[in-house]
Amino acid sequence: MQKNPFKFGSIVDDPYFTNRTKEVVQVTSVLNSSNHLILISPRRFGKSSLIFKVIAQINRPVIALDLQLLTSIEDFAGQLLKRVYRVYPFEKIRQLVSHFRIIPTIALNPVSNEVDISFRPSPAPMPMLEDVLNLIEKLSSEKKRSIVVFDEFQEVQHLDENLPRLLRSVMQHHKHINYVFLGSQESLIRNIFEKKKSSFYHFGMLLPLGKIPENDFRNYLLQGFHGSVDNEVEIAAAILGFTRCHPYYTQQLAFTVWESIHRDGKNSDVIGQAIGELIRVHDIDYERIWNGFNKTDKKLLIGLSMSDLTPLSEAFYRTYDIGAPSTAFSSLKRLMQSGYIIKSDNKHEIDDPFFCKWIKQRRDR
Ligand SMILES: Nc1ncnc2c1ncn2[C@@H]1O[C@H](COP(=O)(O)OP(=O)(O)OP(=O)(O)O)[C@@H](O)[C@H]1O
Ligand SMILES: [Mg+2]
Structure with missing residues (x-):
């Protein structure tokens, strides 16, 4: 049986990884220098895939941590140290850890064969994290520079408002x-790195990641559908027309279309049916999300799903009965912070094309 050539959801590598040639060169070059990198995009644009693709090509110690799942600074220190153990020799670390100001409990987990680490809660937990970060510096050298990846870095502000400042004061040495x-809530992460007052102001190179260029994505889709259909050009155009080249949603729709062709055979409305199927699957989620919005949010989303007008124009306010521009502005800001609306090619749009269609369908019912 043939294997579905599309993949969505997790980090992708060859053969599912397409384009990004320019970005691969840029990221590689920063990592080969003494600089730091800040990679931002809306959710699921391919930040993790890009960074791990580059890292796989260079032979360096890598410590990667997703800040989204951390609950405290102690937890941050513990999870980071656990990852240090994965990369460096046990004995070497053990010796250096014995000089920590606060010694963590370290136990070998016989099931996972990994170390479990915990720092006891403390009223002043920063020294623990500081010691772990300095440990990584001590384990590294000019010849073997380490790469430390912090995913969803904007979450750092939620752990403790002073944490960005404290982290910067350690990392700068x-x-x-x-x-x-890596960060996905654009305005938050820009606040950390671009606000003059912020402690991380200009700490590294800021690289905003866009969608995948249409031509490249089309070629990728054509290749995937080749041999399964005789109208792959039409199919690729219809998929990209609907998803507007969003990396994740394009792969998701292509995957579903391919499945349906191989399951039910060809038919003339295969794209429409796949879109319908995906909207149905998410119906409950969409309804729950929709009910959580306030009135202005809803009007703004309806407007964006129906028209090409910019949501910050007079015409938009009038047509969709939004009221004062300041109300629209704060609603837009909130919806962008939570990722429901993104700005791509300088245009505001609803991030999820299926949600966009769901809103339109509900309005037309
Ligand atoms: N270069 C690429 N070529 C093809 N598809 C891609 C590419 N990059 C990302 N995708 C698609 O987007 C999905 C999400 O990618 P990835 O997890 O790397 O994004 P992310 O920006 O790190 O997401 P998150 O915001 O959830 O952390 C992948 O599963 C894949 O379907
Ligand atoms: Mg990611």
Whole structure:
């Protein structure tokens, strides 16, 4: 049986990884220098895939941590140290850890064969994290520079409002580490790195990641559908027309269309049916999300799903009965922070094309 050539949801590598040639060169070049990298995009644009693709090509120690799942600074220190153990020799670490100001409990987990680490809660937990970060610097050298990747870095502000400042004061002394910060809530992460007052102001190179260029994505889809249909050009155009080249949703729709062709055979409305199927699957989620919005949010989303007008124009306010521009503005800001609306090619749009269609369908019912 043939294997579905599309993949969505997790980090992708060859053969599911397409284009990004320019970005691969840029990221590689920063990691080969003494600089740090800040990679930002809306959710599921391919930040993790890009960074891990580059990292796989260079032979360096890598420590990667997703800040989204951390519950405290102690937890941050413990999870980070656990990852240090994965990369460096046990004995070497053990010796250095014995000089920590606060010694963590370290136990070998016989099931996972990994170490479990815990720092006891403390009223002043920062030294624990500081010691772990400095440990990574000590384990690194000019010849073997470490790469430390912090995913969803904007979450750092939720752990403790002073944490960005404290982190910066430690990291700025490190000479043998390249820090990589990935972030998906654009305005938050821009606040950390671009506001003059912020402690991380201009700490590294800021690289905003866009969608995948249409031509490249089309070629990728054509290749995937080749041999399964005789109208792959039409199919690729219809998929990209609907998803507007969003990396994740394009792969998801292509995957579903391919499945349906191989399951039910060809038919003339295969794209429409796949879109309908995906909307149905998410119906309950969409309804729950929709009910959580306030009135202005709803009007704004309806407007965006129906028209091409910019949501910050007079005409938009009038047509969709939004009221004062300041209300629209704060609603837009909130919806962008939570990722429901994104800005791509300088245009505001609803991030999820299936949700966009769901809103339109509900309005037309
Ligand atoms: N270069 C690429 N080529 C093809 N598809 C891609 C590419 N990059 C990402 N995708 C698609 O987007 C999905 C999400 O990618 P990835 O998890 O790397 O994004 P992310 O920006 O790290 O997401 P998150 O915001 O959830 O952390 C992948 O599963 C894949 O379907
Ligand atoms: Mg990611």
